[in-house]
Amino acid sequence: MSPHDELLKRLGVDIDAETLRLALTHRSFAYENGGIPTNERLEFLGDSVLGFSVTEHLYREYPDLSEGDLAKRRAAVVSTRALASIARRLGVGEFIYLGQGEKVTGGKNKSSILADTMEALIGATYISNGLEPARQFVVGLIEPLLADAAVLGAGTDxxxxxxxxxxxxxxxxxxxxxxxxxxxxxxxxxxxxxxxxxxxxxxxxxxxxxxxxxxxxxxxxxxxxxxxxxxxx
CATH class of the missing domain: 3.30.160.20 (Double Stranded RNA Binding Domain)
Structure with a gap:
């Protein structure tokens, strides 16, 4: 099994090889390899898919919560901390293409890089499969977090x-x-x-x-x- 196949197995989604590689390409790697495309555009797309999917899920599954409480829960599960925790649980860091500078400074475990990569993977899922599979992918990722009181407090000071x-x-x-x-x-x-x-x-x-x-x-x-x-x- 190739590394990419292993990652897709962990994620539980199908993403075409080219889009997956792009989703895993950090800007530090791109810079050191002649300015190839990075995952930042997919991250931008994934952020919107993530926000919409979480908002819809909360609206449907928690009919008794106020707008303020819904907003707090959404903020918690789409936070850098929450997304990074998902990435660590799935072992995403080992698959990210990083430049040498990021490698030696522990980039594969940096919360910001892990969270950005998760958003890029959500964007890649949308590009490869469409909205509904991407929405289901997001819901599968965040449902365990909604049952975790500590995670729900991630947006709390x-x-x-x-x-x-x-x-x-x-x-x-x-x-x-x-x-x-x-x-x-x-x-x-x-x-x-x-x-x-x-x-x-x-x-x-x-x-x-x-x-x-x-x-x-x-x-x-x-x-x-x-x-x-x-x-x-």
Missing amino acids: WKTHIQELAASRQLGPIHYAVIGDGPDHARTYTATLLIGGTEYGTGTGNSKKEAEQQSAANAWKVLGTDSAASAQA
């Missing part, structure tokens, strides 16, 4: 929410202890959220900001339980 909650409960000062691990080109950060000297949550990410947001989201789960609230009463 958890650090602000925690700040407001800690102040309202007078829990004490907030501090994020962040450590980095790994080489500079593929560094992973772990953040621990301390409120009043007590540890409430940890999170990891490819940047300090991402790790802090994840730790705040996890802390929110702890502070949102009745037991945590009563313990702090």
Whole structure:
């Protein structure tokens, strides 16, 4: 089985070979290979297909949600973080054509590159198969995320929410202890959220900001339980 066949098997779609290769061609690779076409036009198209497909799915499947709640859910599942998580789950990074500079700086695991490539693959699915298969492809990708509370919070500023909650409960000062691990080109950060000297949550990410947001989201789960609230009463 060729690498492209393996990727298509993981994606569960059929994309013609030329369009698939284009969808996987990052601009860094194109620049180093004589300015060949990149996946950016497919990314542009895929972004629109993604937005429409998610909007329609939410409208049909969640008839009781308000416009504001629908918008929040859409923002969460079309976010860079959510799309990158899908790409990592499918192992898309190993198939992306990257320039040498991006390769040595961990480009295959960068959230921005992974998310852009997923949009390009959605665009490629539309070009090869039409709207309905592309819509079904998108729905299949995002349905698991809609059941994940942490993902639905991806568009939420958890650090602000925690700040407001800690102040309202007078829990004490907030501090994020962040450590980095790994080489500079593929560094992973772990953040621990301390409120009043007590540890409430940890999170990891490819940047300090991402790790802090994840730790705040996890802390929110702890502070949102009745037991945590009563313990702090």
